[in-house]
Structures are given as C-alpha cells and as structure tokens.
Amino acid sequence: MNLVSTLRQLLAASSSCSVVPSGCGEAAPRERSVQCANPHGLHRIAYTEWGDPDNPRVLLCVHGLTRNGRDFDDLARALSGHYRVVCPDVVGRGRSGWLPVKDDYQLPTYVADMVTLIARLDVASVHWVGTSMGGLIGMLLACLPDNPIRRLVLNDVGPVITAASIQRIGQYVGRAPLFPRFEDAEAYIRAVSTPFGALTDAQWRHLTATSVKEVEGGWAMRYDPGIGEPFRKSPTVEDVSLWAVYDAIRCPTLVMRGAESDLLLRETALEMGQRGPRATLVEVPAVGHAPTLMDPAQIAPIRDFLLAED
Template structure:
C-alpha cells in the first residue's frame, strides 16, 4: 500500500462490480459475495465490513467517497446479503468470519489493506489486526471495542432472525426504522436506501436479506455478563480510529476512553444524537474516517 493513496478522479463515477470468492468453513464450502468499487488495478485496498444483520451495501456512500483513492471492497459476510447461507447455524461465529476475510484478502492479491468495521465488522477487524504479521495497516472501529455489553447483546438477540415476512415494502421499511432507531436521524431517502438493501422480494411479500439462523448462537448461549476482549485489543499495533455513537449502548464512553489509553491508543470521534451505530452515510460522519485513512504515512502501520 502506498504511503498516501493518490486520487483517481474517474473512479468514483464507476459502478461497483459484484464478485464472489469461495471459502472453507467448518462444515464445507460456501461463497462470499462482495462489491468492489474504484480502479480494479489500484494496489491500495480498503475493506469495509458491516454489522450483524447488515450487508456490504451499508458502505455505498463511504465507498463512493473513497473510490478515487482506493479499491474499496465491501463483502457480504456469509449468511447475509448475496452470500451463501451456512447449513450448520452454529458456524455463524467470529472464527468463521475471520477465516473468510483472510481468504478474501488473498483473492485480492495484496499484502496489506486498510479496514473499516461496523460493530461485528469491527470485531472481525480487531481479531485480524491482533494476529502477528497481519495485513491490516490502518483500522477504523465503528461503535465497537473490546467490551461488548450484555445489555446490548440482549437487545440485539430480541430481534435478530425473528423478522416476519412483510406483506408490502412499506411494512418492511417501518420495521427497519424501528429496529434501527439507534442509527439516529436519517432522511426518508436514507431510510428507503437502507430498506432496499436490507430486504428481498419473496412469495407473500418481503423478507430480510439474511439467514434467520444467524440468531441461533445468540439464543443458544445467552450472556449474562459483558464480553471482554482486552487482550485482543492490546495486541493491535496499527493506527486506530474509534467512531462512537454518543448514545451507544454497545460501546460505553468508559470503554472508549480506556481504548485511548492502551493498546493502539485509538483516537476517538463521537457522533452526537446517535446510538449503535453511526451509519457513515453522510458527509459529517464520512469526513473523519476519510481524513484518518488518507493521513500522510497512513500505510506505514505501527503505533
């Protein structure tokens, strides 16, 4: 990766390319779909990974902003979007996702990447970035850290995989607005965009674009305490930006402050009026991420 990715002005006007890569899981093979934005020959790669029930289309606006500088790759984590569904639902676990991402990076044929991860996507990035000789040189954690609160996991467990088939698109949008209320204020156009990327037409109406089975690990092992991953965070050595929704119930301000004092000593940016998690859909949220990724010497890694 070059020290400061140079702009490629025409890249932001090029439609994204849909591709897929075959990955090996605990119980066989599956395909992971991904969108690729910008110049396909650009050696500077930005990988953007979404949250638990979301998919790679969440990063459309960020990808457009970064495509002049990067080949931007936005995967649909297995079980979401256009990727395969796993036959054994307990395989929907972080080790599976980490292995898939390593396979994806090998397919991209690059030695290093920058990484933006929202919630689950941030956890995947943290795990990879904590491994010796890993490929991540710059890391953005969007509303996630080494402590995941039990309260937030309980809230998520109440709805993940439980959505009905909606009789019409408007009912699907109402559901997306309800479960995604912590995203904060979005325009009607943005809510519609999120809904269009979240549901698909099925017999009888509209259904969420993910395998309901991703919720099984939550319900099989209910958590009564916060999840702590401090040893993993402390092993990260690349420059790290932490974006936090100021009203987040998943990433507390106490944890965010501690992340600035230890491990990679993440720089904190808070988004007012937003819970879990900032959508990175508007210019105000994109700007600090863009500036961090394009900082002079950003590809150098290290502390």
C-alpha cells in the same frame, strides 16, 4: 478461558476528495464472489467493489451483524478515488451463501473468510473499516502476527461488549417476519434501527432496498434467520471483554462512537485511547449504535484518518 472459546462465546452472545451522496450518478459497484471453507464444507461470500480494480491500495469495509456490504455505498463513493474499496457480505448476509450448520456462524469463520478474500484480492495489506461485528472481525485479524491491516477504523465497537446491547440485539436478530409490502419492511427497519439516529427518507429507503428481497408472499430480510440461533443457545448476562485482543493491535486505530451507544460505552472508548494502539476517538452526537457512515460529517474524519499517511 482460551481465545477461541471467548470468541465463540462473543458471537453466540452478540454480533481532498469530496463526499458524494447516494444516487448521484456514480458508476455502480462491481459484484464479485469468492469461495471459502467452513467446518462442514464450502460456501461463497459476495462482495461489491468500487474504484480502480488495479489500485494496490485496498479499503475493506465490513458491516454489522444483520447488515450487508451495501451499507458502505456512500463511504465507498467518497473514497473510491483513493482506494479499491471492497465491501463484503459476511456469510449468511446479503448476496452471500448461507451455512447449513448454524453453529458455524462464529467469529473465527468470519475471520477465515476475510483472510481468503484478501488473498483473492492479491494485495499485501489493507485498510479496514468495521461496523460493530465488522469491527470485531477487524480487531481479531489485526491482533495476529503478520496481519495485513495497516489502518483500522472501529465503528461503535471495542473490546467490551455490554450485556444490555447483546440482549437488545438478541430480541430481533433472526426473528424478522415476512412483510406483505416493501413499506412494511421499511417501517420494521426504521423501528429496529432507531439508534442509527435521524436519517432522511431517502437514506431509510436505501437501507431497506439493500436489506430485503422479494419472495413469494412479500418481502424478507436478506440474511439467514439462522444467524440468531447462537444467541438463543448461549444467552449472555454479563459484559464480554476482549481487552487482550485489543491490546495486541499495533496499527493506527480510529474509534468512531455514537454518543448514545449502549454497545460501546464512553468509558471503554476513552480507555481505548490509553492502551493498546491508543486509538483516536470521534463521537457522533445524537446517534446510538451505530453511526451509519452515510453522512458527510461522519465520513470526513474516517477519510482524514485513512489518508493521513499520504
């Protein structure tokens, strides 16, 4: 099976600076967008940007399957003194546009969008933090010749995606109901995001506030339900392997793994330290898929890794 076919199958099956907490009075991020091409037309992806807009050092933070760029608010605040931090909403999520042909919600589309975004930022290289799907996008870009990624952080994702995790995610992606009240939306997000671990009430409220929008009759998730269609068209019963992609990566790589993750198994993470870019592994106790990167203890090793070349 060729690489493009494998990538399409995967998405169809899936998905000394101080750390400053949310709400501390820091300047709000700037909101931007860029136009991208898809197989059936054009769409826009939105992104939030933190730090000096003229800083040539760019950190790109890319979220998971049903999430959005505001997941990285705490990480962005912590690193905005060192980087121009850019957090896109992958197409179909957050403030970005929706694709008219749902089969176009594929990893190759997302990789192409990120190439367009980097060109828009007008920088020759970037550092990359990717959670789950965002890590897969980063891996696919980092494996290519002449790619712009110089340091790569993979948050609870690697070259083997377990069938069990894909099936779990497939049970809820694109199927969220309309919530009569904001509190109902928060209860739903807490339920489907239990593997995130023990978050504070304020953190759950932040994740909810940035994940839903008020619509007629209540509150709805801020993503296109159509992103779930590829899952239901091509159910996966086996693990998906992308070792060939991982082995082609040449930049320094950090793997952050939730110690209870069902998507990135520990044996896979350990093997990632022995081949390809020989990633450094950090495990987060009492967390599954995936660490939220909202806690100073989770942010610190990422910060140290990214700034190690300074």
